[in-house]
Amino acid sequence: MAHGEFYMLGAVGAWVVFQATGSFLLALVAAPAVAGAVAVAADRFVLRPLRYAPGATIVATIGLLYIIQQAVLSLYGPEARPVAAPVAFTVQFPWFGYSGYKLMVGGLAVLLLGATWLVVNRTTLGLYMRATQQDPQMAQAFGVPVDRVYAATYALGGVLAAFAGVLIVPVQQAHYLMGLDALLLSFMVVIIGGLGSLKGTMVAALLMGLIDGVVSVFFSPTLARIVASGLVALVLVFRRGGLFGEQPV
Amino acid sequence: MTRGDGRRALALHLVILLVLLILQAFLPPFHHGMAARIMVLATYAVGYNLLLGYAGLMSLGHAMFFATGVYGSGLTVYYLDLGPAEAFLVGIAASILVAAVVGLLTLRTTGVAFLIVTMMFAQVFYLSTLLSSRITGGDQGLVLTGHLQPLRLGGLELALADPGVKYNVALATLAACLLVSLWLVRSPAGRVLVAIRENEERTRMLGYNTSAYRLLALIASGAITGTAGAVYALLFSYVGSTFASILYSIYPLLWVLLGGAGTTVGPLIGTGLMTYMVDAASSLTSSYLLVVGLALVVLVMKFPAGLAGALRARWWPWLP
Amino acid sequence: MATIGPLLQTEALHKAFGGLQAVRGADLRVDPGEIRAIIGPNGAGKTTLVGMISGRIRPTSGRVLFSGRDITAAPAHARVALGIVCTFQLTSIYGNLSVYANVALAVQRRWLRSAFDILRPDDHWLARDVHSALEEVGLPAAWDLPAGALPHGHQRLLEMAMALALRPRLLVLDEPTQGLAPDESAALTALIRRIADKVTVLLVEHNLEVVLGLSHRITVMDRGSIVAEGTPGEIEANPDVQRVYLGQ
Numbered sequence: 045m046a047h048g049e050f051y052m053l054g055a056v057g058a059w060v061v062f063q064a065t066g067s068f069l070l071a072l073v074a075a076p077a078v079a080g081a082v083a084v085a086a087d088r089f090v091l092r093p094l095r096y097a098p099g100a101t102i103v104a105t106i107g108l109l110y111i112i113q114q115a116v117l118s119l120y121g122p123e124a125r126p127v128a129a130p131v132a133f134t135v136q137f138p139w140f141g142y143s144g145y146k147l148m149v150g151g152l153a154v155l156l157l158g159a160t161w162l163v164v165n166r167t168t169l170g171l172y173m174r175a176t177q178q179d180p181q182m183a184q185a186f187g188v189p190v191d192r193v194y195a196a197t198y199a200l201g202g203v204l205a206a207f208a209g210v211l212i213v214p215v216q217q218a219h220y221l222m223g224l225d226a227l228l229l230s231f232m233v234v235i236i237g238g239l240g241s242l243k244g245t246m247v248a249a250l251l252m253g254l255i256d257g258v259v260s261v262f263f264s265p266t267l268a269r270i271v272a273s274g275l276v277a278l279v280l281v282f283r284r285g286g287l288f289g290e291q292p293v
Numbered sequence: 294m295t296r297g298d299g300r301r302a303l304a305l306h307l308v309i310l311l312v313l314l315i316l317q318a319f320l321p322p323f324h325h326g327m328a329a330r331i332m333v334l335a336t337y338a339v340g341y342n343l344l345l346g347y348a349g350l351m352s353l354g355h356a357m358f359f360a361t362g363v364y365g366s367g368l369t370v371y372y373l374d375l376g377p378a379e380a381f382l383v384g385i386a387a388s389i390l391v392a393a394v395v396g397l398l399t400l401r402t403t404g405v406a407f408l409i410v411t412m413m414f415a416q417v418f419y420l421s422t423l424l425s426s427r428i429t430g431g432d433q434g435l436v437l438t439g440h441l442q443p444l445r446l447g448g449l450e451l452a453l454a455d456p457g458v459k460y461n462v463a464l465a466t467l468a469a470c471l472l473v474s475l476w477l478v479r480s481p482a483g484r485v486l487v488a489i490r491e492n493e494e495r496t497r498m499l500g501y502n503t504s505a506y507r508l509l510a511l512i513a514s515g516a517i518t519g520t521a522g523a524v525y526a527l528l529f530s531y532v533g534s535t536f537a538s539i540l541y542s543i544y545p546l547l548w549v550l551l552g553g554a555g556t557t558v559g560p561l562i563g564t565g566l567m568t569y570m571v572d573a574a575s576s577l578t579s580s581y582l583l584v585v586g587l588a589l590v591v592l593v594m595k596f597p598a599g600l601a602g603a604l605r606a607r608w609w610p611w612l613p
Numbered sequence: 614m615a616t617i618g619p620l621l622q623t624e625a626l627h628k629a630f631g632g633l634q635a636v637r638g639a640d641l642r643v644d645p646g647e648i649r650a651i652i653g654p655n656g657a658g659k660t661t662l663v664g665m666i667s668g669r670i671r672p673t674s675g676r677v678l679f680s681g682r683d684i685t686a687a688p689a690h691a692r693v694a695l696g697i698v699c700t701f702q703l704t705s706i707y708g709n710l711s712v713y714a715n716v717a718l719a720v721q722r723r724w725l726r727s728a729f730d731i732l733r734p735d736d737h738w739l740a741r742d743v744h745s746a747l748e749e750v751g752l753p754a755a756w757d758l759p760a761g762a763l764p765h766g767h768q769r770l771l772e773m774a775m776a777l778a779l780r781p782r783l784l785v786l787d788e789p790t791q792g793l794a795p796d797e798s799a800a801l802t803a804l805i806r807r808i809a810d811k812v813t814v815l816l817v818e819h820n821l822e823v824v825l826g827l828s829h830r831i832t833v834m835d836r837g838s839i840v841a842e843g844t845p846g847e848i849e850a851n852p853d854v855q856r857v858y859l860g861q
Contacts, residue, residue, distance in 0.1 A: 045478045046346070084603075085435035085591050090590055090594065092595065095595065100593050100597065102351075102408065103546065103550065103589055103592075103593045104404065104589065104590055104594070106543060106546075106584045106586075106589055107585075107587070107588070107589030107590035107593065108456045108586065108590065109586065110582050110583065110585050110586025110589070111583060111586035111587060111590065112586075113582070113586075114580040114581075114582050114586060115580070115583065117579065117580045118579070118580040118583075123578070181415060224539070228416065231409065232413075264424065266420050266423050266424045267417075267424060269420050270420045270421060270424065273414075273416040273417045273420065274414075274417045276413045276415035276558060277398070277399075277410050277417065278398075279412050280402060280406050280409060280410045280413070281398050281401050281402060281410060282398065282401075328674075432660065481721045481724075481725060484717060484718055484721065485709065485718065486709060487714075487715075488710070488718050491707045491709055491710060492705070492707060494669075495701075495705050495706075495707070496718070497688075497689050497690050498667065498689060498693065498699055498701075498716055499670070499719055499722055499775070500690050500692075500694050500698075500722050500779060501690055501692065501722065502688070502690045502691075503690070518798075533807060539828025579686075
């Protein structure tokens with residue numbers, strides 16, 4: 045539940061690093077590193093002692109969410125602050141121009157998704173992750189270091205979220221409350237796509253983007269979010285595995 | 294749990310309520326409003342606890358039921374100019390209806406899925422209040438002052454803006470809901486709810502329709518929560534979409550965990566402590582929600598049974 | 614009861630889990646007043662068959678009849694109300710709740726007729742009936758103890774007390790003596806024999822000694838099918854059964 049805040053940390057961190065050094069590239073490395081460190085600490089000192097029990101973990105991560113969010117509020121303040129995009133050209137399509145930066149972000153996102161897919165499906169860590177997700181006790185019995193797998197997954201998720209946060213700052217300003225919306229949105233995408241299915245996640249993200257775009261333009265952004273939230277709830281109620289994932293027996 | 298325990302538990306609750314009744318004579322008047330607010334929020338916690346503590350279902354969408362009570366009574370007063378008693382009834386009826394519909398849908402899930410589904414439904418509700426801001430007032434809300442008639446009880450006319458009246462209406466609400474919840478958890482149905490929390494499959498094989506009992510728990514919980522919301526709107530003359538936001542779903546979780554889930558007095562203690570802590574923090578810093586975060590983490594790590602849970606484990610095993 | 618026919622009957626009952634045929638076309642008849650045992654090697658489909666009788670498992674095809682009534686579609690909790698009560702392969706009590714609360718849950722079940730009953734305070738009659746339910750199985754009165762703190766044999770007796778408090782017409786026992794010491798097992802066997810004049814018993818059991826000494830008739834299953842049925846004497850003498858069950 046605290047991953048929205050890692051996203052926010054990425055964005056805010058990007059602003060801080062950019063102010064200090066003027067280098068966007070440095071921000072892209074430093075901010076996720078900081079978020080990753082926070083995630084590791086949260087895992088080591090809060091989640092691991094709780095043995096990752098589902099109920100307790102959720103309560104604890106809600107707590108972490110507020111701690112991170114409020115800490116940022118007191119250090120960084122309630123203002124939204126922009127960072128200039130590292131590239132400022134516009135790509136001209138026959139009908140309209142499109143910001144080059146947004147296209148670059150899109151490309152990077154595809155690359156990151158590909159890399160994540162490789163990690164999950166082609167590395168030992170990925171194998172461990174999938175085994176642990178199936179049956180933690182069995183995985184442990186087969187020598188999978190379950191605790192470290194949880195820790196690594198959590199930290200990796202935090203780093204990725206922060207990375208996304210850095211990338212978004214030039215498009216959207218950095219603000220201490222931006223984490224919650226991102227969290228809800230990522231929840232929605234993951235649930236609709238099916239837990240543990242990267243392909244589903246991608247399709248769902250496109251679908252949600254489409255719903256958001258169309259409904260926002262023709263009706264209102266609020267209605268778009270209502271439709272999306274309702275869709276998520278109904279998917280969870282009627283199709284536990286998501287629209288694209290396998291249905292649990 | 295034997296018969297004597299029942300009497301002791303009832304006596305404890307009556308003593309607590311009596312203390313609260315007497316306390317108002319010693320509290321300075323400017324504290325009456327604050328105390329009334331805590332008591333109404335404690336009623337909310339009592340409703341939440343019924344679901345979390347006894348049926349073992351963790352919801353992150355109770356703000357939806359609370360806000361239904363708030364809007365149900367508040368909008369009735371604002372648009373229909375009905376009296377507080379009628380508005381109160383509308384608020385409760387609306388929350389029972391919402392709880393029944395939401396329950397029929399969400400109770401097909403359990404555990405983490407239940408938590409996320411309730412959160413999403415609450416999100417739909419919250420956004421809907423923003424979307425229909427021409428009626429609900431949205432973020433800004435609506436102030437009921439000027440629309441709110443005095444409460445007529447027999448020949449008495451009580452102005453709800455009066456701190457003393459506020460205090461006693463809040464106390465009466467809390468007392469009624471606390472006793473109803475005590476009665477519910479000590480009834481055969483309460484025993485079944487605890488059994489479902491411990492082992493649902495086994496309870497089904499004892500011949501109980503567990504889905505029906507879980508729905509009952511959700512409706513009772515939603516009704517008490519809605520009662521709290523309805524009274525809140527009337528006492529503080531205000532409705533707004535804040536009450537539907539996710540923070541108002543997290544608060545009761547925090548109060549109940551602090552006081553002790555699955556104990557009837559726990560929510561009371563938890564709400565009092567937490568509300569004072571949040572208020573104290575907010576006068577010091579704008580990042581006062583830090584207190585909420587720290588409390589959640591410390592509680593879940595060090596005191597998973599809460600304050601009343603610790604009391605029960607150490608000294609008072611009869612605590613219901 | 615007007616019916617002279619079987620209390621429980623299954624017709625061509627079939628269950629497949631994916632590709633695995635757990636039970637294939639089981640026709641079982643249990644008469645009122647019987648103690649019936651189902652035996653067979655591991656994976657023979659005994660527990661699946663019993664699960665379909667109790668309603669925990671939905672059959673792929675076939676019917677379940679209880680005193681002449683088709684209950685194939687009835688949910689598990691409704692079958693308890695009709696009188697089909699089960700105990701489980703692994704002792705299944707509420708370990709965190711007191712012995713009293715465990716039995717009270719079973720006792721109060723048969724008092725709850727209307728929606729209002731579930732909210733009625735109850736302690737008067739409840740305590741009396743809990744007491745007699747515990748007495749019936751010979752469990753020392755340790756009311757306030759958490760049930761999980763009882764020794765294993767007593768937990769099994771507690772489970773029996775809960776089952777009997779539901780006033781079953783058909784009591785389904787899945788491996789009742791599993792994990793019990795010989796004297797505990799003997800006490801349980803004696804209890805089953807004692808209650809059998811009031812209740813029809815269907816038991817799944819590994820311990821052949823218990824089965825042969827206790828049951829009136831025995832049904833043998835192998836690889837999902839019923840392969841033999843008869844009195845203990847007939848089953849003992851049946852060469853097929855010896856081959857299947859004893860692996861000879």
